[in-house]
Amino acid sequence: MNLDPAGITLDGGKGLAKQLYLALRQRILATPDNYRIKLPTSRNLALALQLSRNTVVRAYEQLYAEGIISSRVGDGTYADGLAAAAVPKPDARAPAAPAMWQSSMLQRLSGYEERRRMSDGPARAFRLGIPAYDLFPNQIWGRLQSQFWRHAPLAQMGYGDAAGSLRLRELIAAYLRQARGLVCDPSQIMMTAGAQHGIALCAQLLLDAGDKVAIENPCYPSAAAALTMAGAQLIGIALDQDGMDTSQLAQHVDCRMAYVTPSHQYPVGVTLSLARRLELLAWAERHNTWIIEDDYDGEYRYDGTPLAPLAALDHGGRVLYVGTFSKIAFPGLRLGYLVLPPKLVPALIALRAMGDRHPPAADQAVMAEFIAAGHFQRHIRRMRRASRARRDALMEVWTPLFGQQLPLPKVAAGLHLSLPLASTGQETELVAKALAAGVEINPLSRFRLPGQNLNPHHRAGLVLGFAGVDEMSIRRALMSLQQVWP
Numbered sequence: 001m002n003l004d005p006a007g008i009t010l011d012g013g014k015g016l017a018k019q020l021y022l023a024l025r026q027r028i029l030a031t032p033d034n035y036r037i038k039l040p041t042s043r044n045l046a047l048a049l050q051l052s053r054n055t056v057v058r059a060y061e062q063l064y065a066e067g068i069i070s071s072r073v074g075d076g077t078y079a080d081g082l083a084a085a086a087v088p089k090p091d092a093r094a095p096a097a098p099a100m101w102q103s104s105m106l107q108r109l110s111g112y113e114e115r116r117r118m119s120d121g122p123a124r125a126f127r128l129g130i131p132a133y134d135l136f137p138n139q140i141w142g143r144l145q146s147q148f149w150r151h152a153p154l155a156q157m158g159y160g161d162a163a164g165s166l167r168l169r170e171l172i173a174a175y176l177r178q179a180r181g182l183v184c185d186p187s188q189i190m191m192t193a194g195a196q197h198g199i200a201l202c203a204q205l206l207l208d209a210g211d212k213v214a215i216e217n218p219c220y221p222s223a224a225a226a227l228t229m230a231g232a233q234l235i236g237i238a239l240d241q242d243g244m245d246t247s248q249l250a251q252h253v254d255c256r257m258a259y260v261t262p263s264h265q266y267p268v269g270v271t272l273s274l275a276r277r278l279e280l281l282a283w284a285e286r287h288n289t290w291i292i293e294d295d296y297d298g299e300y301r302y303d304g305t306p307l308a309p310l311a312a313l314d315h316g317g318r319v320l321y322v323g324t325f326s327k328i329a330f331p332g333l334r335l336g337y338l339v340l341p342p343k344l345v346p347a348l349i350a351l352r353a354m355g356d357r358h359p360p361a362a363d364q365a366v367m368a369e370f371i372a373a374g375h376f377q378r379h380i381r382r383m384r385r386a387s388r389a390r391r392d393a394l395m396e397v398w399t400p401l402f403g404q405q406l407p408l409p410k411v412a413a414g415l416h417l418s419l420p421l422a423s424t425g426q427e428t429e430l431v432a433k434a435l436a437a438g439v440e441i442n443p444l445s446r447f448r449l450p451g452q453n454l455n456p457h458h459r460a461g462l463v464l465g466f467a468g469v470d471e472m473s474i475r476r477a478l479m480s481l482q483q484v485w486p
Contacts, residue, residue, distance in 0.1 A: 005040065008020070136379070170186045192336045216244050219449060393471035
């Protein structure tokens with residue numbers, strides 16, 4: 001059969017050759033594969049479509065290159081159905097094809113998009129997990145970026161160390177020693193693409209499918225997802241006013257790992273007490289277990305100085321410390337770090353190298369200069385003051401509006417707070433009305449592990465982030481809530 005150019009329409013804009021190639025390919029592949037299709041000569045097709053011959057020739061050349069058409073000297077140009085045969089045609093008489101085989105990873109990822117937290121778009125009240133990045137010194141950062149690219153060493157233009165920039169790791173080690181009381185060698189530090197990446201790497205290295213992991217309940221969903229993707233079985237451990245109830249760990253001696261957010265628990269907001277930290281470390285030592293310490297909101301403490309991390313108390317090399325610049329700089333930077341027990345450093349660096357090779361050189365170099373020049377420490381102080389002011393604005397306006405029915409807890413640290421509610425029904429109603437008014441509030445119930453140990457006070461509640469928008473935006477959001485909440 002001859003290919004009929006009738007019905008081939010092009011929009012007359014740029015890229016006519018590509019448009020023609022796509023139209024011809026679609027026409028050929030839609031033809032039953034038992035037909036032998038003869039194409040017009042390039043001259044005839046150009047006349048029929050009122051195109052230049054060169055346009056047709058370029059479209060034919062692409063079809064030749066992909067093996068869709070072939071030519072025979074003295075006979076013409078043909079599509080023999082070989083390409084079309086590669087595309088299966090539905091056959092009503094054929095038995096139904098078996099369901100696509102799914103790996104365990106595909107099954108674990110099923111429905112993940114629906115469970116993903118709301119985090120896209122510009123910041124608004126009261127989104128979780130974001131700092132006051134509207135205060136980030138963009139001009140300083142931009143100047144440092146420009147300086148790097150104007151004088152970028154050739155050594156940093158090639159492949160780098162999978163552990164990350166040595167200079168940056170030295171500066172991070174000095175910062176952790178001075179500000180967090182964590183003494184470590186730069187060789188123990190490995191740069192990551194944020195906290196989530198670090199948690200995932202630790203889980204990949206240390207867990208086998210089916211291994212049990214003790215995790216706070218309610219918990220940080222992204223950490224739970226990273227552990228689950230590694231095949232872990234999550235064991236929820238209830239919380240109280242002192243953090244994870246470590247007495248429950250005695251029932252779970254077969255856990256291979258524990259995950260905690262001791263500085264400011266996500267999402268409940270409590271701090272793991274010193275006694276509980278020591279109990280957790282002793283449990284890990286007795287049962288040969290690893291601990292992932294996610295120092296969530298560790299820089300933000302409003303009463304006194306930030307508490308020393310769990311890793312600073314670890315003398316057995318059990319704690320893997322997860323840090324990030326997302327809560328001090330901005331989440332889009334995607335730059336974090338791990339502080340590792342020395343015995344795990346070679347293996348984790350090798351694992352990192354097999355994934356994305358090494359962190360971006362420019363971002364590390366700029367962050368190193370940002371820290372070395374003193375901008376980082378000044379910015380931390382500014383962010384801490386701003387977050388405290390935004391916390392105060394929330395509490396000041398909330399108390400006369402809702403304080404009698406929904407009293408806020410004391411907030412001594414972090415970028416969010418959580419208040420318990422009497423029932424999930426009340427939680428659902430308040431969250432839905434808030435969203436309808438354009439105010440983003442998370443239900444506490446979405447952070448809990450189903451069918452696991454849970455403090456009754458944590459079955460329902462509201463979780464509000466207060467640092468991502470300024471005081472005026474907080475007041476406007478609360479006025480909006482007053483219009484829709486009973």
